Amino acid sequence: MTSTSQLVQKERLVRLLLIGDIVGKPGRQIVARALPGLRIQQQLDLVVANAENAAGGSGLTPPIYHELIASGIDCVTMGDHIYRRREIFSVLESELRIVRPANYPAEAPGRRWTVVPAATEEPVVIFSLLGRIFMPPVDCPFQAAERVLAEIPADTRFVVLDLHAEATSDKQLMGRFLDGRVTAVLGTHTHVPTADEQILPGGTAYHTDVGMTGPHESILGRRIDRVLETVRTFRPTHFEVAKGDVRLHGTIVDADPRTGRAKAIRRISIDQAAADRLATLTQKAESAASGCPTANYSEGSPDPAGPR
Numbered sequence: 001m002t003s004t005s006q007l008v009q010k011e012r013l014v015r016l017l018l019i020g021d022i023v024g025k026p027g028r029q030i031v032a033r034a035l036p037g038l039r040i041q042q043q044l045d046l047v048v049a050n051a052e053n054a055a056g057g058s059g060l061t062p063p064i065y066h067e068l069i070a071s072g073i074d075c076v077t078m079g080d081h082i083y084r085r086r087e088i089f090s091v092l093e094s095e096l097r098i099v100r101p102a103n104y105p106a107e108a109p110g111r112r113w114t115v116v117p118a119a120t121e122e123p124v125v126i127f128s129l130l131g132r133i134f135m136p137p138v139d140c141p142f143q144a145a146e147r148v149l150a151e152i153p154a155d156t157r158f159v160v161l162d163l164h165a166e167a168t169s170d171k172q173l174m175g176r177f178l179d180g181r182v183t184a185v186l187g188t189h190t191h192v193p194t195a196d197e198q199i200l201p202g203g204t205a206y207h208t209d210v211g212m213t214g215p216h217e218s219i220l221g222r223r224i225d226r227v228l229e230t231v232r233t234f235r236p237t238h239f240e241v242a243k244g245d246v247r248l249h250g251t252i253v254d255a256d257p258r259t260g261r262a263k264a265i266r267r268i269s270i271d272q273a274a275a276d277r278l279a280t281l282t283q284k285a286e287s288a289a290s291g292c293p294t295a296n297y298s299e300g301s302p303d304p305a306g307p308r
Helices: 004-011 024-041 062-070 086-094 141-151 168-178 224-233 272-290
Strands: 014-019 046-050 075-077 113-117 123-130 158-164 184-188 205-207 212-215 246-255 262-271
Touching: 014 024, 014 158, 014 184, 024 046, 024 062, 024 212, 024 246, 024 262, 024 272, 046 123, 046 158, 062 075, 062 086, 075 123, 123 141, 141 158, 141 168, 158 168, 168 184, 184 246, 205 246, 205 262, 246 272, 262 272
Parallel strands: 014 046, 046 075, 123 158, 158 184, 184 205
Antiparallel strands: 014 246, 113 123, 212 246, 246 262
16 A cells, blocks of 8 residues: 555655644644654645634634744634634734635635645645534535635635534535545544545545644543533533643645645644654754754654654
8 A cells, every 4th residue: 555655755746734623732832842843754745724722722812823833834724713812803814824714704804715835836725614513603615615616716726625513414515515626625623533534536635523733631622620510510610721641633635736636645643752753853854954963863763643
């Protein structure tokens, strides 16, 4: 079986990563520690991340947005918590590397889609949609997807959708609806990775949910004791972001530069130990670039992102 890394080297495919919902400071910290090395190790051409929970577990602020971009993220997607912090409005209206759900009202702050260049200089369209089942009322995501595809440049080959939805049926339907018309339909929101990553018949990479980047010794990123107390007693508590077992979850897609169609897809899960190894790899690369010696890094260390 041909690995995704072998495909990139043989066919010079474009490699994209979507990082699952970043939750609070623990999620941001593991992204900052792991991502620079991960970009080197996995030869990533573009990194997208859902950051609707990056500020204290709910919403996003301008300083945190810029922190994420500085860590190596090329584009930020959001979800139903996008407007939890009003101070993000200025970023949504001025920055090119962040999008709001495209099925929000036309008057809502933010852009429906954006174009971000990959490391290969290929333009990649990024947009997001909210599902309708067990979610706040929004416009039809299928009609919104059609509007986005009608608006983007006709010669665009790479299109990535972050589908922020609760129901697996919502996500599967959108994957089939857009199969052959976009590069990838990747789900976020539930914070739990699914085991159904696949290439659909028309060449679209599909994954119901890429998972959560944050503390996994938790209830979806929040302290277990606080959530348990509230659901058992109805006493309101503050659902603080947890701290234990921090992991980065995401999905890597390799796409044909000639057509934009997906050729391979796989999940990644990076714990703190793997993030530390990736940080060492970054230090080694920086030292090599500057001509300074560094501590020996074992090339035989396990690949935290899976087989290469």
